[in-house]
Amino acid sequence: MTALFKALGFSIALILVFASVTYVLPQVRGEAPEEEEVNLGELTMDDFVAMGEKLYRGKGTCTLCHNNLGRAPDLLTYNVVSVSLERMADEGYQGQAGDAETYLRESMVEPSAYVVEGFGKKGTNDTESPMPAVDQPPIQLSAVEMDAIIAFMQQKDGNPVTVALPSGDDAPAVESGEGAATPPALAQNAEEALAKFGCAACHSVLQSESPVGPSLRDVGKRLSVEQIRTSIVDPKAEIAPGFPPIMPEFPNMALAELNLVVQFLAQQDGSEQ
Ligand code: HEC
Ligand code: HEC
Structure with a gap:
């Protein structure tokens, strides 16, 4: 209750x-x-930034450490975008980033690439960060969620937002440099499809929590298979009451992927998996 x-x-x-x-x-x-x-169905950059701030304060658990208690630098008190440029120029910088957006993403997935002076793990002489990689469990942010947080960090100090809005074009996180030009691989199961299209950024589904859209854990109980399908292929057709009309379309979702997702969601009846 x-x-x-x-x-x-x-x-x-x-x-x-x-x-x-x-x-x-x-x-x-x-x-x-x-x-x-x-066009109420379009996700705007303002929506995306707001989503980033929610993730920053909520699921991302960033404020657990990044606050005014001294455990980590309080990112809200300085322009982390302009500071990024100094970090990358510092001789202690071990990362690959060439611009602020990449530095911020790297800070989240590979925190030890640069360790802010005085904030390293005890005894490592500021060579190892105590910050967990936030794309790994238990925080496990998706690429879209990290983009939203970057958008928030860029906008909070009036810097231009350089990340792209999520869309069906989003390739699955191809981390190895070589895959850059190949088209995104077809998801082989529902979990992969949900991850590929960033559904968990807005929905509670599988192990992820997000309050932006309705929970999908019991969607099979609330909606018919056809309603679920329509919700995904034509998000504007019907807006779930009490929620903002911001779900994007996924023009690049293959029919096979759609079928996997619909089939999976239709089975979500709220019982433990
Ligand atoms: C368990 C504590 C902890 C959590 C949770 C955490 N961080 Fe950190 N973070 C740190 C510490 C400590 C540092 C400073 C050491 C370093 O540079 O890695 C840091 C550094 C950073 C930096 C680099 C700052 C700079 O000035 O160069 C960024 C950006 C950052 N964190 C973003 C985030 C975001 C975004 C989240 C949430 C998704 C997050 N952190 C969650 C502890 C944490
Ligand atoms: C940017 C946020 C966002 C993303 C990404 C997103 N959704 Fe949604 N979704 C929403 C919101 C908000 C609603 C409720 C408003 C509406 O009906 O459009 C919703 C509604 C739905 C509904 C109807 C739920 C109900 O109870 O009526 C389904 C099903 C759904 N989404 C599935 C998905 C799937 C599958 C994906 C990934 C392919 C996805 N969503 C990606 C925000 C999002």
């Missing part, structure tokens, strides 16, 4: 945040309510 109320409170807070972003336009126009004309 309390969990339900907490979830409700969370959604209401989110509605307030997103409502202010997404509903300004039609209200300002004040004309006939032709909502269809306003």
Whole structure:
């Protein structure tokens, strides 16, 4: 019961945040309510930045260490984008980044590439970071979630946001340099497909939690197979009550991938997996 109320409170807070972003336009126009004309289904960069801030304070657990208690530098108090340039120029820098966006991503997945002076693990002389790689369990942020956090870190000090909005074009995280030009591999099962398209950035599904969209853990109980399919191929067709209309389309999702995801979601009935 309390969990339900907490979830409700969370959604209401989110509605307030997103409502202010997404509903300004039609209200300002004040004309006939032709909502269809306003592209409410598009995820805007403002939505994405807001999502990044939520992840920063929530699932990412960043504020657990990055706060004013001295455990880690408080990223909210300095321009981490301009500081990135100094880090990369420092002789102690071990990473590969050539720009601030890459430095920030690297900081999350390979924290020891640069260790801020005085913040290293005890006894390592600032060569090893105590920060966990946040793309690994237990935090396990997806590539899209890390992009959202980077967008937030860039925008908070008025820097241009350089990350791209999530879309069906998102290749699965191809980390080895060679795969860059090859088309994204077809997901072989539902888990891979959910990861490939970043669904967990907005939905609680499998091991991930996100309050941005409805939980998918019991979606099979709430929606028919056809409704689930429509929700994915045409997110604007029907907006789940109480949620912001920000789910993107996935034009590059192969039919086989769609079928895997729909089949998987239809089986999610809220019971433990
Ligand atoms: C367990 C504690 C902990 C958590 C959780 C944590 N960090 Fe860190 N982080 C640190 C410490 C300590 C440093 C400084 C040492 C270093 O440079 O690695 C740091 C450094 C950084 C830096 C480099 C800052 C600079 O000035 O160069 C960035 C960027 C960063 N963290 C982002 C994040 C983000 C984003 C999250 C959440 C997704 C996060 N961290 C979660 C402890 C943490
Ligand atoms: C940027 C955030 C975002 C991403 C990414 C996203 N969704 Fe959504 N999704 C939402 C939101 C918000 C809603 C509720 C509003 C609506 O119905 O459009 C939603 C609704 C849904 C629904 C209907 C749920 C219900 O209870 O009515 C399904 C099913 C769904 N999404 C599946 C997916 C799948 C599968 C993916 C990945 C391929 C995905 N979503 C990616 C935000 C997102």
